[in-house]
Amino acid sequence: MSKIYVIKRILYTVLVFFIVVTLCFFIPRMGVDDPCARYYPAQGNMSDESYETIKELTRQQYGLDGSTWSQYTRYINNLIHGDLGTSYRAGSPKVMDLIADRLPWTLVLSVSSMVLCFFFGVIIGTHCAVKRGGWQDRALMNASTITTAVPSFFIALLLTFFLGFQWEIFPAYTDQNLVSSFDWSLESMGAVAYNAALPVLSTMLGGIISNAQSVRNSVISAARENFAVTAKAKGITNRGVLYKHVLRNALLPIVTGLGMSLSGLIGGSVVIEQIFNWHGMGTLYLEANNTNDYPLMMGIMILISAFALAANLITDLCYGLLDPRVTLGEKV
């Protein structure tokens, strides 16, 4: 992997990020007529001049003064210094602070769901591959055709209904004091796990099945390779061949896929968070949407895009490291 390739790749990523930021900046400015007129509708008893003054003050307060171009340069300048702007919420909190407050809670859901999906997916998938054609395998096949057609929020509602309301095993809504009373003690961590059970479960079910299906296919195709036959011919037991030789190779594409889906982690699942009223990025975005809090919406979108870009960049560079044939022309 040449240095030039790495530099080109990084520069290109920065360029794409810049375009994404530009789009995120101009899209909210396409439709809105005059944000201040929206914020302060004209009052009957007010002279035009004082109304203009009020609007001008509002613009200054929310950083909407000056031409669009000067707003844009200001935004980019702030972004370079790591500042995503100020939210329109009461108290004008920084967008960064709001996101930093919510991000860990989303990660609790998405990371645990991903880890569990991977774990159970590998176990079930390997098992089904070993019992290929057996009832387990057929059950997995049938389950995968069904779960892929069921949206996760429907599963979430079903789980809420049965486990939450009917049998009252897990809380149907997140405890509202969960966030404020959290203090790293074992007890409050247990409470988080208890409250996170249903959201994680509902995102997990479909994921496990589809992961298991791809692990199964991957294991079966790896078992046909020559190295597996050689290992078997050397006299290694079936179990040894499976765990030491086949599984290691079969999991490579799965892990690669996992790396690709990393960028989905920080956005969180908007619908699931909404159903369980989880204190995460998804609900933050919906709150921002309901209050027309454009800086916050832009900030979240830019952050997710940046994360996706970084993940792509790292994946590509790793590929380049492993396979020197990759060059900029082929892989971008």
Added chain:
Amino acid sequence: MSLIKGMFIGIWNFLKKIWDDKQGRTGLIIAAFLALVAIFAPLLTPYDPYDVAMRDDKGLSPSLEHILGTSITTGQDIFSMLIYGTRVSLSVGLITGLAIAFLGTALGVAAGYIGGIVDMVLMRIVDVMIVIPTLPLTILITNIFGKSYVVIVLVFVLFGWTGLARTVRSQVLQIKNTDYVKAAELSGGSKGYIMLHHIMPAVSHLVVISTALTCAGIMIAEAGLSFLGLGNPTAISWGKMLADAQSGGSMLFGQWWTIIAPGIGIFLSVFSFMRIGLAIEGILNPRMKKSGDARKLWKHMNHRYLDEVLRSMEDTV
């Protein structure tokens, strides 16, 4: 005229082939059933599903009068709403799927075959669009331009063609150097003629498979957006029915049918298109019959909506 006739015969033969596939037949039957329900919805509904003011019977349990009871928020007849919901789901799914197929194929073929500056510009646009998260973007745009299915379909189409275009492009790049294309070029065929008569047929299988699966994916996405309250506020859709049931607290009162009914609607519509997609894949790509592309595509589809669906198509070629 003969061209149109030939097209119809081709489509008819294709449907017959899907019908011969066991999976495809299930899909076709369900899809045809849903289409009939959607078309004849006014004849099938016992009540006016939009009727919110006439009755004050909210949250009724199933009875002979109301087969599935009434909704808890406004007292509409749930069975009638269920039937009308088919219209939104099918129309949004089909229109978006077909539009994406058209745009994605046209731009993909253009990028792949013409190459040069066209290719570069299109692929740079794809690079940017693929990065922007689709669901937040859709929410942002409905915030600006108003909540409606027109806006949703437009956003899906504008940001959804990228994956298909990439896939088609890489396929075209391979076809471009085959002998028959070279022969057509040497015998003086214009670029437009070659693209239409030689390149398009060669990528059509990709387009057909991805259209069936995109329709299914869009239906899930539509239900999700309606669930979040981003569809037409006045329209009746399954996602909105679920949202009403949830926010109205019908689960608290043990009314499971208010959730199950729209859920089954979503499931059936998505399931049928998925089956058809898998069947088509088996027909057009017999080597891939087991554990093929479509399953790989579908793998990413479930939770992460459209952008992931289309991104995963890259792996297929």
